Amino acid sequence: MTRWAVGAAAGLLLVPVLIAAATGAVVPRPVPGVGTGAVGLAAAARQAGFGGEGLRVAVAVGLAESGGDPGALGRNPPTPGCPGGSTDRGGWQLNDCYHAEIPDACAYELGCAATATYRISAAGTDWAPWTTYTSGAYLGELAAADQAIATLATPGGCALSPAADAARQLVTERFGLTDIGGCDPDFHGHIHGSDHYPDATGHAYAIDVMVAGDRALGWQVARWAAANAAVLHVKYVVFAGQVVDFRAPAPAWRPCRNPTSSCATAHFDHVHVSFFATTAHR
Numbered sequence: 001m002t003r004w005a006v007g008a009a010a011g012l013l014l015v016p017v018l019i020a021a022a023t024g025a026v027v028p029r030p031v032p033g034v035g036t037g038a039v040g041l042a043a044a045a046r047q048a049g050f051g052g053e054g055l056r057v058a059v060a061v062g063l064a065e066s067g068g069d070p071g072a073l074g075r076n077p078p079t080p081g082c083p084g085g086s087t088d089r090g091g092w093q094l095n096d097c098y099h100a101e102i103p104d105a106c107a108y109e110l111g112c113a114a115t116a117t118y119r120i121s122a123a124g125t126d127w128a129p130w131t132t133y134t135s136g137a138y139l140g141e142l143a144a145a146d147q148a149i150a151t152l153a154t155p156g157g158c159a160l161s162p163a164a165d166a167a168r169q170l171v172t173e174r175f176g177l178t179d180i181g182g183c184d185p186d187f188h189g190h191i192h193g194s195d196h197y198p199d200a201t202g203h204a205y206a207i208d209v210m211v212a213g214d215r216a217l218g219w220q221v222a223r224w225a226a227a228n229a230a231v232l233h234v235k236y237v238v239f240a241g242q243v244v245d246f247r248a249p250a251p252a253w254r255p256c257r258n259p260t261s262s263c264a265t266a267h268f269d270h271v272h273v274s275f276f277a278t279t280a281h282r
């Protein structure tokens with residue numbers, strides 16, 4: 001983007017785009033934990049507050065400006081308001097002359113850049129400062145933007161599936177337990193592919209019923225979940241080194257297969273219950 005002084009010749013609007021395409025160096029700046037590409041733009045934009053049509057345009061403009069590279073850098077020649085030239089920075093190519101109030105550390109970080117973009121675009125209603133918008137270049141990115149937005153988790157990000165949430169409420173009603181873990185939005189602390197991590201729809205399919213050191217209570221919960229597996233849509237239950245898997249032909253409690261696995265070692269203070277993704281499964 002480059003915000004030209006009011007009254008600048010319309011023909012000049014395209015110059016920064018062409019210059020950026022010809023000479024713009026791309027400086028890779030990996031940002032831990034932030035995705036790149038269309039999905040990274042979409043996630044950052046939604047987090048910043050964009051929604052609906054504004055979100056589509058935000059992602060499409062970002063793609064047209066930077067391809068979704070948070071480290072993208074494009075240099076501009078001297079312009080009416082910036083005699084020393086200027087630099088377009090990051091995923092939304094925030095200009096360092098017209099938006100000197102935005103530090104590099106923000107412009108090259110997708111989350112911060114998205115928040116700045118939200119402000120400059122008046123919450124997604126005014127994209128005139130972006131040359132890829134005024135030129136129409138962003139239109140060619142709308143399909144990719146839609147695809148990226150569709151892969152995002154649902155707003156709110158992380159929620160229990162209906163079956164898991166129903167079981168959580170029943171555990172509280174029946175056993176008076178309220179310390180129950182569910183969806184983990186940080187993708188951290190569970191095994192790879194854990195049912196605690198949200199899928200593309202934003203749902204997680206597991207609960208951890210914390211019972212502290214009360215082994216007897218844990219077994220009550222575990223046996224109740226297993227006994228009601230069909231109605232609760234339980235996939236498997238793990239507690240105190242044992243597991244019952246309802247994907248098996250004849251489900252029964254048995255010791256965890258691998259004695260060093262999380263199944264065998266990490267489930268003494270809580271009962272883990274995983275649920276089938278679809279309530280129509282059983």
Ligand SMILES: [Zn+2]
Pocket residue numbers: 196206207208271272273
């Ligand atoms: Zn668990």
